[in-house]
Amino acid sequence: MNVPTENHLTEEQLVLYYYSEASETAGVEEHLGACESCRKAYHSLQRVLNSVDSLPVPDLSADYETRLWSALDARLGRRKSFAARWLLWKPLVIAASMAVLIIAAFLTGRTLERPSNQQKSVADSGIRERVLLVAVGDHLERSQMVLVELANAGAPATGHLDISYEQRTAEDLLEANRLYRQTAASAGDFPTATLLEDLERVLLEIAHSPSTVSAKQLEDLRKQIEDKGILFKVKIFGSQVEQREAAPSKAGAASL
Amino acid sequence: MEDTDSVAVARVKAGDGDAYRVLVDRHSRSVFRLAYRMTGNQQDAEDVVQETFMRAYRQLHRWEARSSFSTWLYRIAANYSLDLVRARKRHAETAIDETPANQGAPDDAIHALPASSPGPDRLLFSDQVQKCVASTLDELSQQERTAFVLRHFEGQSIEEISAALGLSANAAKHSIFRAVQKLRRALEPMVSHAL
Numbered sequence: 196m197n198v199p200t201e202n203h204l205t206e207e208q209l210v211l212y213y214y215s216e217a218s219e220t221a222g223v224e225e226h227l228g229a230c231e232s233c234r235k236a237y238h239s240l241q242r243v244l245n246s247v248d249s250l251p252v253p254d255l256s257a258d259y260e261t262r263l264w265s266a267l268d269a270r271l272g273r274r275k276s277f278a279a280r281w282l283l284w285k286p287l288v289i290a291a292s293m294a295v296l297i298i299a300a301f302l303t304g305r306t307l308e309r310p311s312n313q314q315k316s317v318a319d320s321g322i323r324e325r326v327l328l329v330a331v332g333d334h335l336e337r338s339q340m341v342l343v344e345l346a347n348a349g350a351p352a353t354g355h356l357d358i359s360y361e362q363r364t365a366e367d368l369l370e371a372n373r374l375y376r377q378t379a380a381s382a383g384d385f386p387t388a389t390l391l392e393d394l395e396r397v398l399l400e401i402a403h404s405p406s407t408v409s410a411k412q413l414e415d416l417r418k419q420i421e422d423k424g425i426l427f428k429v430k431i432f433g434s435q436v437e438q439r440e441a442a443p444s445k446a447g448a449a450s451l
Numbered sequence: 452m453e454d455t456d457s458v459a460v461a462r463v464k465a466g467d468g469d470a471y472r473v474l475v476d477r478h479s480r481s482v483f484r485l486a487y488r489m490t491g492n493q494q495d496a497e498d499v500v501q502e503t504f505m506r507a508y509r510q511l512h513r514w515e516a517r518s519s520f521s522t523w524l525y526r527i528a529a530n531y532s533l534d535l536v537r538a539r540k541r542h543a544e545t546a547i548d549e550t551p552a553n554q555g556a557p558d559d560a561i562h563a564l565p566a567s568s569p570g571p572d573r574l575l576f577s578d579q580v581q582k583c584v585a586s587t588l589d590e591l592s593q594q595e596r597t598a599f600v601l602r603h604f605e606g607q608s609i610e611e612i613s614a615a616l617g618l619s620a621n622a623a624k625h626s627i628f629r630a631v632q633k634l635r636r637a638l639e640p641m642v643s644h645a646l
Contacts, residue, residue: 210631211624214602216609242642243635247603249577250584252484253493259483260476267475267504271468344509347534357513410617 204233209240331375331387332436335429338368338394342426345401346417355407365401372398390432397425456520463511475504478521481605482528488600489532490539491585499535503528525605526615529597536593580641587637591630598623599630 204212204226211217227234256262341361348356376391400419408416420426456477462470479500486499506527507514514523588596597616601607607615613623 206632207624207628210628214627239639239643240631240635243638244603244631246580246638246642247584247634249581250488250588251581252487255480255483260479263479263500263504264472264475266501267471267508270501270505271471271508340509344506347506347531360510360512 203230209237213240213244327378327382328436332433334371334375335433335436338398339429339433341365341368341401342420342429346420346426348413355409356413357407358404359406362402362404362406365398369395369398369402390428393423393425394429397423457516460511460514460520471508478524482524485525485528485600485605486532488604489529489597490536491589495535499528499532502531522607522611525601525607529601529615533593533597583637583641587634591633595626595630598626602627
């Protein structure tokens, strides 16, 4: 970059010089040494940018890292038992087991039910619902993680973005989702069945996407997630499930 | 630092989850500073930090040791901050009609400072500048704000910023120029007047 004194430095050159990004620092310095007008402009820029540094950032407490780690550790689930971690990675097995359990409980309840034993019937129904509630809640949480990952993935600056991890997870979740949907439908829980049907379509799209996607493909995928509003529905439904789990006594009568 | 980051990441990948704490301890405050400058809100910034480390943990297989771990973290934090700020703005736009008109502009608060504040003139000026910086940053587009914050406060190069934001180097550079122009327009009369 040649910087003759008769041609004043542009604001862009001054900004780049301030941030040590100028392609020819020596040329700019030489010009600033010789040209009062540019020197004034640069000092003015310096004052403005230096004043930006006055913007305060709140002080964090001394135990910030400890508090953060506690919160992260709980969310990362690293302290879960081997069994819990195994289950986390085997949604299909969980789903199948739960489905068998629910159907068995449902059939048992119907066989043993007596018109005079109303209390027992209500209790059985509550247990069945609670089993489904816990299983679906866990399933929705895992599904939400995949959807959030994709909805917020940074656009690939160059080339493609590897979504093979999300894809594999979506494939696993898809199988589980089918079983939960069928179970919910057969138990007459239509709101749950409808949500799971919507979720299934999105999981299917993810599972069938290429394992590496371009920015355009990623955008299309995001659009499908957004258009169906599935992330929002899953979040709302998930929080409802959490509330119901927290209040098991109320879980008897209504659907999920 | 980066070498030790690589070692910690390798340990996490090998199944030593506690090694992740080393990375959290090392980088959380700088991620917080970035997030705060992006969002302008402490609670949001703390949420961004937590979410950034969650995402980084889940996407650790995507990090390539040849790039800087902190730059990669900043990229995640900057993108999540952008999403959060966009969501907040959408929410604010829908809620604005219901907001009473007596909230007052930020500048009004300056005049409401107690007269007993120590060193009132200097403090008032400094407070005014800070408020002006904050409100000008709020007026920048998200791309301008992110590029500027990464360049000015975090010392990231234009190349790193373009990679973080998925922009060309030229677009990143121009985002910074536009941000500086806007800050200059807002602050120059104030800081020149002070001298």
